[in-house]
Amino acid sequence: MPHSVSPEAPPVEDSILPDAPANPLVEDAGSENGGDDSAEIVTDVPARPQKSNVTLKPEDLFMTDDEDDEEFPMSSAPSGEGKVDGSSPPAVSIPLAPTAKYTDPEVMLAFYQRLFPFRPLFQWLNRSVKPSNDFAHREFAFTLANEAYLRYLSFPSSDLLRKDVLRLNPARFEIGPVYSTNPRDRKTLRKASTFKPIAKELVFDIDLTDYDEIRTCCDKANICHKCWNFVTMAVKVVDAALREDFGFEHILWIYSGRRGAHAWISDKKARDMDDNRRRALAGYLEVIKGGSQSGKKVNVKRPLHPHLVRSLDILKDHFQQDILEDQDPWATPEKTERLLQLLPDKALNDALRKKWDSAPGRSSSSKWADIDSLAKAGVSRTLDSKALLEAKKDIILEYTYPRLDVEVSKKLIHLLKSPFVVHPKTGRVCVPIDTKKLERFDPLGVPTVTELLGEIDEWDAVKGKEEEGEGEVKMLQDYEKTSLKPYVEYFKSYVADLLRDERGVKREREDGDAMEF
Numbered sequence: 427m428p429h430s431v432s433p434e435a436p437p438v439e440d441s442i443l444p445d446a447p448a449n450p451l452v453e454d455a456g457s458e459n460g461g462d463d464s465a466e467i468v469t470d471v472p473a474r475p476q477k478s479n480v481t482l483k484p485e486d487l488f489m490t491d492d493e494d495d496e497e498f499p500m501s502s503a504p505s506g507e508g509k510v511d512g513s514s515p516p517a518v519s520i521p522l523a524p525t526a527k528y529t530d531p532e533v534m535l536a537f538y539q540r541l542f543p544f545r546p547l548f549q550w551l552n553r554s555v556k557p558s559n560d561f562a563h564r565e566f567a568f569t570l571a572n573e574a575y576l577r578y579l580s581f582p583s584s585d586l587l588r589k590d591v592l593r594l595n596p597a598r599f600e601i602g603p604v605y606s607t608n609p610r611d612r613k614t615l616r617k618a619s620t621f622k623p624i625a626k627e628l629v630f631d632i633d634l635t636d637y638d639e640i641r642t643c644c645d646k647a648n649i650c651h652k653c654w655n656f657v658t659m660a661v662k663v664v665d666a667a668l669r670e671d672f673g674f675e676h677i678l679w680i681y682s683g684r685r686g687a688h689a690w691i692s693d694k695k696a697r698d699m700d701d702n703r704r705r706a707l708a709g710y711l712e713v714i715k716g717g718s719q720s721g722k723k724v725n726v727k728r729p730l731h732p733h734l735v736r737s738l739d740i741l742k743d744h745f746q747q748d749i750l751e752d753q754d755p756w757a758t759p760e761k762t763e764r765l766l767q768l769l770p771d772k773a774l775n776d777a778l779r780k781k782w783d784s785a786p787g788r789s790s791s792s793k794w795a796d797i798d799s800l801a802k803a804g805v806s807r808t809l810d811s812k813a814l815l816e817a818k819k820d821i822i823l824e825y826t827y828p829r830l831d832v833e834v835s836k837k838l839i840h841l842l843k844s845p846f847v848v849h850p851k852t853g854r855v856c857v858p859i860d861t862k863k864l865e866r867f868d869p870l871g872v873p874t875v876t877e878l879l880g881e882i883d884e885w886d887a888v889k890g891k892e893e894e895g896e897g898e899v900k901m902l903q904d905y906e907k908t909s910l911k912p913y914v915e916y917f918k919s920y921v922a923d924l925l926r927d928e929r930g931v932k933r934e935r936e937d938g939d940a941m942e943f
Contacts, residue, residue, distance in 0.1 A: 527853075527876065528848060528853030528874055528875045528876050529597075529850065529853075531571055531595055533875055533876060533879065534571075534595055534596075534597065534848065534875070535592065535595050536879055537848060537875045537878070537879065538588070538591050538592055538595070539592060540879070540882065540904040540905075541875075541878055541879075541904060541905050541908070541910060542588075542591070542846055543846055543905070543914050543917060543918070544584045544585075544587060544588040544591075545584045546914070546917055546918050546921050547584065547587075547844070547845065547846070548561060548583065548584030548587065549584075549921050549925060550678075550692070550917075550920075550921045550924065551564055551601065553692075553924065553925065553928045554925065554928065555925070557582055557583055559604065560604055560625070561581070561582070561583070562580060562581070562582045562608065563580060563604050563605050563606070563607065563608055563609065564580060564581075564601070564602070564603070564604050564605075564609075565577070565578055565579065565580060565601075565602030565603060565604075565605060565609045565841070566579040566580065566581065566587070566599055566600070566601060566602065567579065567599060567600045567602060567841050568591075568594055568596035568599045569596055569597050569598050569599065569600075570594060570595075570596050570597065571595065571596075571597050576594070576596075578609040578610065578612060579609070579610070580608050580609045580610050597848075597850050598843060598844070598847040598848065598849075598850060599843075599844050599847060600841040600842060600843050600844060601841060601842060601843075601844050602623075602626070602839065602840075602841040603623035603624070603625060603626035603838045603839060604623070604624055604625040604626060605621060605622065605623055605624065606620060606621060606622050606623075606624050607620065607621055609621075623838040623839050624838075625697045625698055625838075626697060626838050627690045627691055627692050627696065627697055628674075628690075628691040628696040628697070628699060628704060628707070628835065629688060629689060629690055629691070629834060629835055629840070629842050630664060630688065630689040630708075630711075630830055630834065630835050631682075631686065631688055631689075631830065631831040631834040631835070631842070632657055632660045632661070632664075632686045632687045632688075632689075632828060632829070632830060632831075633682070633685060633686040633831055634649055634653055634654075634656060634657065634685040634686055635647070635685065636829040636830075636831065637653065637656045637829055640753070640755055640824075640825055641653040641656060641753060642753050642754060642755060642757070643752070643753065647684060647685055647851070648685075649684070649685045649869060649870075650870075651868070651870065652748070652752045652753065653753075654869050655744065655748040655752065656748075656826075656829075657686060657687050657869075658744075658864055658865065658867075659740070659741055659744050659748070659826050659827075659828070660687075660827075660828035660829070660830075661679055661687060661689075661859070661861065661864060662740050662864065663737045663740055663741065663827065663828050664689060664711060664828055664830070665677060665679070665689075665861055666736060666737075666740065667710075667711060667733055667736075667737075668689075668691060670736070671710075671733055672707070673695075674691050674693045674695075674696055675693055675927070676691065676692040676693050676920070676923070676924045676927070677689060677690070677691050677692075677861075678690040678691075678692065678845070678858060678917075678920055679858065679859040679861060680845045680856050680857070680858055680859065681854075681856055681857050681858075681859055681867070681869060681872060682843065682849065682856060683843075683847075683848065683849025683852055683854045683855065683856045683872075684849050684851060684852050684854065687859060688842055688843070690842075690845075692924055694928070700838070701836060701837050701838055704835055704836050704837065704838070705836045707835070708830070708832040708835040708836050709832070710733070711828070711830060711832075712830060712832050713726065713734070713823060713827050713828075714823075714824065714827055714828075714829050721767065722767075722768060722820070722824075723824050724820040724821075724823045724824045724827070726820070726823075728816065730819070734823070737823070737827060738819060738822060738823065741822060741823070741826040741827065742822065744826055745822045745825065745826050746791070748826075749790075749825050749826060750789075750790045750791040750794055751791055753790075753825075754789060754790045754791075755790055755825060756790040756793050757789075757790060762779075762782055762793070765793070765821070766778060766779060768817060768820065768821050768824070769797070769814070769817055770810065770813040770814060770817050771806050771808065771809045771810070771813075771814065772806075773805060773806035773807070773808065773809070774797075774800060774801060774805055774806045774809055774814075777800050777805040777806070778793075778796055778797065778800060781796060781800070782796070797814075797818070801814060843856060844856070845857075845858065845917065846913075846914075846917075848874075848875045852874070853874035853875050853876060854869075854872045854873070854874050855872060855873060855874070855875065855878070855910065855913070857872055857910070857913035858913055858916050858917050858920065860916055873908065873909045873910060877909070878908045878909065878910055881907060881908040881909060882904050882907050882908060885907035885908075886907070889907070
């Protein structure tokens, strides 16, 4: 890390074992993005049903920018209309029990069939509406309802991905890298070394369990609006660094469905980064180091790196309200001692300890103000004002700077939970976060799968009948009848921008090739 005092040890070369599981992280033991270590690891998929005799042309599978997306069923459409492509299972209404839960298989099947945006997901990962190896050689991993974990799945098109999702009905699925060959064919290769990851979005993971030592409102998997502010701060800092320091443009933030957020950077230069570059970039953003029992966690060079100067500017207002007021991090004697350990002058510390011991209920905001007031009062003749200012900046960073699970970012082979899947513990959909409306994002207000299916039924029962009575039946796709609509529309807009830029990059590459003799 360029702004770290002590450089990290040189990285160890990673060996790639094609048939080894990619160490998916345990759901309740830190991060939320991977599979479960207790799951049965299955690398071969159950046989697909026999292929349909229907002949499909590529243009039938992929819409152009000017075509409507007919992927989602339209439950207001008359019989025979609004059906999906012939190679997919037909869209039918799945009856749900009145007390159905999001863990019920029929609920998940209805969600995948009626609401999941398979086609935009395909276009995002494929970077084109036309099929290519960017999607066909992409690894998917399914976690089934019985906890079986199916790796090295691949699909030539969004329609075939949808078909297998509806057939296997996974509890969730994850996205891995693009491989040099089709992941399904890896066991047929003469040389295992020819099967290797060649591209993947650069990803980052923010998980609130990594903040447990400094958040006071919740712990473990629990969250509230107060501690969600840690995620808001992290998104602001990381997003600014990725855009301003590295020039990335296509950054997609996804709510993890429970207690965190994931960043997917889709720029070509990000997708093509090898493990060493990913490790270096992750190290650039890593400032908080050490476990809960370690001492000072922020050790940075002076003068501060421009990235940290910008970060402090972003975080200083959050520190006053979100940390001092909402979290009150030094309310207990134990936490107060932690603050004193981070200050550089013993005489000042003794004076502060004496004052705070005489007022046990003193707030963290008041204690923070006491540092400057006692320093100005001259309680220490040896106080170095510059060292105190630097210590205070380090404290602000320790309590506000992003705590990233950097291991997620370092390797191409790491799989990450797909956008729009349902979190198995909360039932909430992993929706995109619009960074332009970041302060207004409410993780507790994100719809659950059962709420969404209920919204479809409610719309059909009320709005549908009203339109029938007026003689005008609007052909709405099911997601448009629900609170999922703004999230799907945001995702489609993000994908459209990405595809537009990818076409420009491709044209520039082709023009450059034409100039060579």
